[in-house]
Amino acid sequence: MELPDRKMRILKAVVRNYLETGEPVGSRTISKLTDLKLSSATIRNEMADLEEMGLITQPHTSAGRIPTDAGYRLYVDDMLSSEKEELQSAKKEMLDMKDLLLKKQDRLENMLQSVAKTLAVSTNYASMISSPTTRSSKIKFIQLSQVDPRNVLAVIVIEGNLIRNKVIPVEEELSAETMLKLNMLLNTNLCGLSVEEITLGLIEGIKRNAGIHTAIVNNVIDAAAEIVRSEEELKIYTSGANNIFKYPELADHQRASEIISDFEEKQALGSIVQETLAGEGQNGIQVYIGNEMPVAGMRDCSVVTATYELGEGMKGTIGIIGPKRMDYDKVVGVLKEIMSQLDAIYKPSGTASLEDKGDGAAASSGQEGGTKGGQVFTIPELRIPQIKRIEIKEL
Amino acid sequence: MELPDRKMRILKAVVRNYLETGEPVGSRTISKLTDLKLSSATIRNEMADLEEMGLITQPHTSAGRIPTDAGYRLYVDDMLSSEKEELQSAKKEMLDMKDLLLKKQDRLENMLQSVAKTLAVSTNYASMISSPTTRSSKIKFIQLSQVDPRNVLAVIVIEGNLIRNKVIPVEEELSAETMLKLNMLLNTNLCGLSVEEITLGLIEGIKRNAGIHTAIVNNVIDAAAEIVRSEEELKIYTSGANNIFKYPELADHQRASEIISDFEEKQALGSIVQETLAGEGQNGIQVYIGNEMPVAGMRDCSVVTATYELGEGMKGTIGIIGPKRMDYDKVVGVLKEIMSQLDAIYKPSGTASLEDKGDGAAASSGQEGGTKGGQVFTIPELRIPQIKRIEIKEL
DNA sequence: ATTAGCACTCCACACCACAGAGTGCTAATC
DNA sequence: GATTAGCACTCTGTGGTGTGGAGTGCTAAT
Numbered sequence A, B: 001m002e003l004p005d006r007k008m009r010i011l012k013a014v015v016r017n018y019l020e021t022g023e024p025v026g027s028r029t030i031s032k033l034t035d036l037k038l039s040s041a042t043i044r045n046e047m048a049d050l051e052e053m054g055l056i057t058q059p060h061t062s063a064g065r066i067p068t069d070a071g072y073r074l075y076v077d078d079m080l081s082s083e084k085e086e087l088q089s090a091k092k093e094m095l096d097m098k099d100l101l102l103k104k105q106d107r108l109e110n111m112l113q114s115v116a117k118t119l120a121v122s123t124n125y126a127s128m129i130s131s132p133t134t135r136s137s138k139i140k141f142i143q144l145s146q147v148d149p150r151n152v153l154a155v156i157v158i159e160g161n162l163i164r165n166k167v168i169p170v171e172e173e174l175s176a177e178t179m180l181k182l183n184m185l186l187n188t189n190l191c192g193l194s195v196e197e198i199t200l201g202l203i204e205g206i207k208r209n210a211g212i213h214t215a216i217v218n219n220v221i222d223a224a225a226e227i228v229r230s231e232e233e234l235k236i237y238t239s240g241a242n243n244i245f246k247y248p249e250l251a252d253h254q255r256a257s258e259i260i261s262d263f264e265e266k267q268a269l270g271s272i273v274q275e276t277l278a279g280e281g282q283n284g285i286q287v288y289i290g291n292e293m294p295v296a297g298m299r300d301c302s303v304v305t306a307t308y309e310l311g312e313g314m315k316g317t318i319g320i321i322g323p324k325r326m327d328y329d330k331v332v333g334v335l336k337e338i339m340s341q342l343d344a345i346y347k348p349s350g351t352a353s354l355e356d357k358g359d360g361a362a363a364s365s366g367q368e369g370g371t372k373g374g375q376v377f378t379i380p381e382l383r384i385p386q387i388k389r390i391e392i393k394e395l
Numbered sequence C: 001a002t003t004a005g006c007a008c009t010c011c012a013c014a015c016c017a018c019a020g021a022g023t024g025c026t027a028a029t030c
Numbered sequence D: 001g002a003t004t005a006g007c008a009c010t011c012t013g014t015g016g017t018g019t020g021g022a023g024t025g026c027t028a029a030t
Helices: A004-023 A027-033 A040-052 A071-083 A087-093 A095-101 A108-123 A176-190 A201-209 A213-231 A241-246 A253-264 A265-276 A327-345 A348-355 A379-383 B005-021 B028-031 B040-052 B069-082 B088-103 B106-122 B176-190 B198-212 B215-230 B241-246 B253-265 B264-278 B329-348 B350-355 B377-382
Strands: A126-130 A138-148 A151-158 A162-169 A234-241 A285-289 A301-308 A314-323 A386-394 B126-130 B139-148 B149-160 B161-171 B236-239 B285-289 B301-309 B314-322 B386-392
Touching: A004 A040, A027 A040, A071 A285, A071 A327, A108 A151, A108 A327, A126 A241, A126 A253, A126 A265, A138 A176, A138 A213, A138 B149, A138 B253, A151 A213, A151 B005, A151 B139, A151 B149, A162 A213, A176 A201, A176 A213, A176 A234, A176 B215, A201 A213, A213 B126, A234 A265, A241 A253, A241 A314, A241 B253, A253 A348, A253 B241, A253 B253, A265 A285, A265 A301, A265 A314, A285 A327, A301 A327, A301 B301, A327 B161, A379 B069, B005 B028, B005 B040, B005 B069, B005 B161, B028 B040, B028 B215, B069 B285, B069 B329, B106 B126, B106 B314, B106 B329, B126 B241, B126 B253, B139 B176, B139 B215, B149 B215, B161 B215, B176 B198, B176 B215, B198 B215, B236 B264, B241 B314, B253 B264, B264 B285, B264 B301, B264 B314, B285 B329, B301 B329, B314 B329
Parallel strands: A162 A386, B161 B386
Antiparallel strands: A126 A234, A126 A314, A138 A151, A151 A162, A285 A301, A301 A314, A386 B386, B126 B236, B126 B314, B139 B149, B149 B161, B285 B301, B301 B314
């Protein structure tokens, strides 16, 4: 949609003013606010036009105007395409973020959670972040070992060094040779295959060769299938849901309850992740406004999403969820900043930025993987914090 | 505190009526409600006494009475000690719970989450449940294996069959003999020890014997330490936080925001778990009312907690959080019911109750650990769903 | 094309009145 | 002495009314 320059400027003024105040904005306000020197009457005429175009609306006859979803959309599109978001304010607020990311977040889970929290605190909106997805991976290594007379431990490593294990109960103790044979059998037959490639025929073949130990083979394959299943499972971390109470238009019982509930059942937010990963927006930033929200029950909100990447095709989604009148400029700035910081942490070149942060104690020999003091805290772990959660079941 | 019978009955009537309606209750209502035939005037006199004792209060001069914290406390104590909670209503509502627990909750995490949800749905209050704590355990088994030329996989099994693994990067590929030697070294020196028992001297000794592979030894020990650390970490699952909006006294912005925030930062709820595990109440049920709440910011709530046990000393806490005027009778009933169901699931004797639930398809041969259809669903797994989360880090 | 002026609309807020619920107190009754 | 009926009083919640202010649309003047 093309808009005459003057109308566009008035629209922007209306949106911006409404973002700040949350109150309908009148012609007089605009007339005083903008640099184009026009009287309120002229503005009124223009605003009448804008209303006719469906970009702004008035809550009641004699009130000022507020943007419609379409109005927000135009505003946001313009902002995103004109590329010159004022990052400076965002950057200043995010300075401590680097510290935060450096604190021994030795687990991905904790790191994501604390990123979410930082985002929520620094924006005053609610935030969500999804765990990075991995492509369906191939089996790399299988190891069975006898833990005790009644149990065999199966360890399965898949590409990208994700590991899962499972304890399998057995009736009788297996001999060392049997274990060795089973290990060879499984490794030669299954390594290099993705779980989808494991056919029933293949399993039958293995079982035949395994002789009496079909139960174990079954269990190993089950465990392998489970790895993939649970890797595909989307984990979503959230923070700052209570921020919605800061915005009266979201804080009434009805709406708040729905939003809180969606935040609790995090899978409701999954659709946002899906949408985001599906349609790649410009700069990786996407904005869903009001009815564009993929989550029903959040139709009074907007969400700004970004895609982050931890290398090796592990992509995740970050989202900031707030009222439709959220400060899009700031949020986009914050998201871009955090994306770049996540990138920096992953990239090996991040070493420099890590070292100039060093607090003397870091000089505990250049030995890779060394411990310092009693703390499990190794520099390389920090630089590439690729940690997966895995689960085991035991009987 | 001993109370004359008549006063006690009036107090109970006030509390019960207020629980239902949420409105201050007047003398006339009581007079009609109770079986003791007294006029409203008499009730008024008694109520004045009760107010003097600090058990009830009136929001303003000419309103009915509502219970104070002390009043609730007396009511709850009486209920808990008189032991005859009407479980029948609870039981009826919980019939489907068994189904829920049976649905392939093959992971503890999922099971806990769904228990929380069921509780929230069936009570209309918010619920929380903590993962069971384990005592610090001994190392049972250690296994190193070469996954690929650059990485060694360390698997550590501790008592109770909790497993953790860690990928350790190495400079050069290790020979099969070296691996074998390291495995023997680690197993002979560390098995049977709890992590606390591993002294620096011991580590030094192992390192000496390990020759050049001190880095690997270090990492294995780190991993072992990490197991214990993360097992100690309290995981709390919540559900139904949005239920608080159903109770106007909690639903105003101020309070709701605080409560929601505490539910989001789940560790705030940790203090409830601590309190509960510390002071063992009668029947394992404990009630914290208003200012007794361990969590600041929930001083307008009450919580009913229970301790559940999954055998082997793995104890966890369940809590139902609602307004002070929550239906204590029902909640206590529901909690008792779920506790007994959790017990039944854990106990081997649970077999019976599982089998009479069988839906025909369960007849896929008595083979232990068998799969049925494409589903990973083994009966023994269900019966003893002792599943731990473990994490690995990779480099 | 822009602006000043004006009549009009609608909301927010304060004010008031009043019905209703409930109390405390006193005097009468069992 | 305990209970009850009766009554005056208090406080809240609600609905009605009035008014000031903000903002609009329209018309006429610039």
